[in-house]
Amino acid sequence: MNEIEIKHRLQKGGFKLDVDIRIPASGITGVFGESGCGKTTLLRCIAGLEDSSSDDRRPPHQRGIGMVFQEPSLFAHLSVRRNIEYGWRRSKGAQADLQHIVDLFDLEALLNRTATSLSGGEAQRVAIARALCQAPRLILMDEPLSSLDQRRRNEILPYFDRLHEEVSLPVIYVSHDIEEISRICDHLLIMDDGHIVAAGALQDVLARIDLPQLSGRNAGAAIAAKPIRYDEKFDLTTFEFSGGELCAPGRVELGAGTRLRVNASDISLCRDLPKLTTILNILAAKIDAIESESDAIVLVRLKVAEDFLIARITKRSLNELDLRVGESVFAQIKSVTVRR
């Protein structure tokens, strides 16, 4: 597979960024880390907005790299149409299909509006379309959803799935929200204090329990799954994955493969198959690894056929049930999030 080399060093006050990594040249690569770890600085280095030492000395406008900022940063003096055309007019080589992108992001009705009259979600959709229309070879997104409330965020998320399906363009997506990353990204980089501490396919990186960045409420696994049944009476969709079936509330269109996220705090472990319980999803699993998160809490990685799940339990429970690596347990899964 083609790869993109990302190699940047930057010293800024007491902060030092040193990244040398290759990422796949397709799909969405997430960059996750606490605020202040250098995620935004890394994107700015890649775009050429920071004076980093790298092999690429070109100014930003010659790099062919699009950027979507945390705030939409539309040009206030231009209409939506002129905003979208700004990069398109300046693109060198093959021009992007403007109409296709306008349709993809449902912007037809907004084209003649002024940039300042848009809602936050609309403005961010325009900003993403604007970056796409210059036909870049890479798009950088710096927490594009963080300035939006949950409702607007849910409005815009489906557009990322469209982006994924219809535009074959590598995207680097920075976020401090692991749920957002789990939903959108294919690959994942974990960043800490200016360095990349883990990299790989999303599922593989999320399955690691030794990273402090992926502990606490950020701990949780992602599973590739396929919706196979919808139960109208209880409004539940059943998904099939390597280790059996899982169900989640709501209707999901059957057929196309999707991804499920299970937070580690939503899994509890039992020695015996629980009988009378309100939990719908119970899977037989094998303990694959155990890591201590704090004095009180441990993360337990479970193997279910080909997939991993992570459970976050107390050390006391671990001792009382005398759980050890290699043993079989039952995992009760309280909630499952679906990427649509």
Place this chain on the structure above:
Amino acid sequence: MTDETMESGLSVIGPLWLSAQLALITALLLIIIGAPLAWWLSRSSSRWKPAIQAIVTMPIVLPPTVLGFYLLILLGPNGALGSWWVELTGSALTFSFAGLVIASCVYSLPFAVQPLQNAFESVPSQSLEAAWTLGASKIDAFFTVAVPLSIRGFVGALVMSFAHTLGEFGVVLMVGGNIPGETRVISIAIYDQVETLNYAAAHNMSMILIVFAFAILFAMYLINHRSQSQ
């Protein structure tokens, strides 16, 4: 019409027209000089910035006589700029219209730079960065993003430097003297009329300036007010 009123009519129009020409040329030149200077001042974090800022603002606080005195030396036939000009054109810069333009540019510089700098400072850095990442060079982004977002600053700079040059007196007197058709601008002409106790003519000219000054400032603030409430 009596000879006297004919003469006073002519003596109003000549200086007024000269003042208008001087103010317009100065205002246009100051936009060209002031815009890059104001842009640098609005974006730079150089340690020289406070010093440059102070120098640019000095004409506001210095007495016009001080400015005029040093401009007279600088522009004079033995001065750095003046001797070069003599070599180039064969005529002196002092007591000439060209000399007045240079002096006015110095005198009115802060009135062009301030509004431009204020406007440029309110252009969001991220809008410029967005333009760069969309394929615009720095110059391209300046003209297609920063300038349109700073239109009010340009209008302000144009109006303020025009109006301020129109009201110039001390510097003109020092550098330009009082040559009809060359350096006798409206403010000098008024001074002349008062000196010769010709109060009627002084009134005429002064009233024209007062009405004119009010009209352009009112127009500028009206435009600002309209665009703000939009």
